[in-house]
Amino acid sequence: MAAITDPRLADLHGQDCSCGCAGRYAGQQDRREDPTRTKTARRRFAQHLRGRFDAIKFHINRGIVDNDAFGLRGPDVGGTLEAQSEALDREFEVHVETDDSITPGAGQFDFPSSSEAAEEFEGWLDEAIEREILEEYDGDRYIRKGYGRGVKHGDARMREAGVDVPDESLERALRHPVHEDKLELMYTRAFEELEGITAATAQSIRRELTDGLSQGMNPREIARNINDRVEAIGKTRATVMARTEVIRSHSEGTLDRYERMLGETDVTIQAELSTSADSRVCQECAEAAGRGPWPIDEFRGSEYQPPIHPQCRCAVIPVTN
Numbered sequence: 124m125a126a127i128t129d130p131r132l133a134d135l136h137g138q139d140c141s142c143g144c145a146g147r148y149a150g151q152q153d154r155r156e157d158p159t160r161t162k163t164a165r166r167r168f169a170q171h172l173r174g175r176f177d178a179i180k181f182h183i184n185r186g187i188v189d190n191d192a193f194g195l196r197g198p199d200v201g202g203t204l205e206a207q208s209e210a211l212d213r214e215f216e217v218h219v220e221t222d223d224s225i226t227p228g229a230g231q232f233d234f235p236s237s238s239e240a241a242e243e244f245e246g247w248l249d250e251a252i253e254r255e256i257l258e259e260y261d262g263d264r265y266i267r268k269g270y271g272r273g274v275k276h277g278d279a280r281m282r283e284a285g286v287d288v289p290d291e292s293l294e295r296a297l298r299h300p301v302h303e304d305k306l307e308l309m310y311t312r313a314f315e316e317l318e319g320i321t322a323a324t325a326q327s328i329r330r331e332l333t334d335g336l337s338q339g340m341n342p343r344e345i346a347r348n349i350n351d352r353v354e355a356i357g358k359t360r361a362t363v364m365a366r367t368e369v370i371r372s373h374s375e376g377t378l379d380r381y382e383r384m385l386g387e388t389d390v391t392i393q394a395e396l397s398t399s400a401d402s403r404v405c406q407e408c409a410e411a412a413g414r415g416p417w418p419i420d421e422f423r424g425s426e427y428q429p430p431i432h433p434q435c436r437c438a439v440i441p442v443t444n
Contacts, residue, residue: 158399158438159276159373162270163366165366168265172317172361176324178221179357180350186227187346193240194233195342237336245272245329252321260317262365263310269369270306273376276438281381284443286390296325301379309375320364324357347419366434374429377439382419390443394422396429397440408437416442 227247233238242277271293278288296302298366328349390400395415398404409426422428422439429437 126311156399156401157436158397159269159272159370159436161272161369161373164265164268164272168262168365168369169362171261171265172256172365173358175256175259176353176357178259179251180353181221182226182255183349183353184346186231187349188342190227190229190231191342192227192229192231192233193244193336193342194230195345199423222254225254237333240250240336241329241332244332248325248328256321257314257318260314262313262317262368265365265369266309266313266372267297267306269372269421270302270376273373273378273439274302274380276373277377277380277441279391280377280440281384281443284441286384286385286388286392286441289387296380300411301383301384302376303373305379306372309368309372312371313364314362316368317361320357320360323360324353327352327356354414358406363433367430370430370435370437374439378419378423378428381439381441385419386393392419393417394419394439394443395442396427396431397438400438403436405406405432407431408435412437 127182227244231247232243234240234243274296275293281288297306331348331352333346334340340348378394381394385392393416395417396408396411398408398412408431410432415422415427417425417427429435429439431437
């Protein structure tokens with residue numbers, strides 16, 4: 124990482140510092156690793172989404188391999204496929220509840236032509252995604268947690284900066300119209316992101332299935348290739364989305380709190396980015412932390428508002444005068 128050249132940071136750390144720390148307040152030292160205090164929410168949100176995609180993998184393995192839903196199993200390979208199915212199970216032990224009624228039954232996709240089989244499978248997949256992922260989605264509470272943390276973060280940082288912030292419970296604060304409206308927008312955004320991920324996953328699965336059927340692959344190969352797509356696209360992108368959207372909600376909560384206080388105090392409040400100041404800070408965030416401060420309305424929606432990039436960990440801090 125390149126040396127930090129911003130003079131404000133150099134005064135604190137020296138010209139050769141490469142930690143990426145915005146370092147405006149001494150109290151930031153103990154908040155470096157997780158300045159937003161949302162690590163638990165990010166982790167649990169990501170785990171929740173990965174679990175829902177694991178449910179899809181479970182149904183695919185059970186249906187295609189165990190139940191021979193495509194009717195591809197030859198008379199002499201039953202024992203072999205059973206062993207292979209058990210091996211697949213061990214690869215991704217499912218620790219979430221699944222609806223057994225969704226699992227494809229024996230011969231469910233066994234049709235004279237591959238195109239008919241693929242079409243029936245696609246219909247099943249769309250329903251499975253709807254029931255196991257979209258209907259089981261529980262992301263609003265993690266978005267709310269991130270937003271609430273952002274509001275509290277804003278209060279704490281303003282007090283550190285000398286702003287007289289009135290005491291108010293978080294639940295009461297979140298009932299304010301500005302927060303309620305913003306939360307609804309954040310909920311919708313995250314859910315639409317998930318819908319996009321499931322659509323991309325389904326599209327990739329369809330390609331794998333078509334290739335598998337046309338090439339005469341056995342049930343195990345087809346299931347493995349399909350589940351590889353669920354893993355690489357569905358679970359990976361969902362993990363990134365969960366981490367990123369919690370940080371986005373935190374950032375919005377903080378800025379909404381600063382903006383609300385502008386009408387309640389004579390103190391001028393501006394915003395700038397604060398990194399986690401550890402070895403994982405990227406060059407993009409380190410450079411952004413050395414710029415500003417900015418008026419709230421200019422900072423919001425700009426390239427300097429977290430998340431700067433997917434899986435960003437940065438927070439927003441106030442600058443007052």
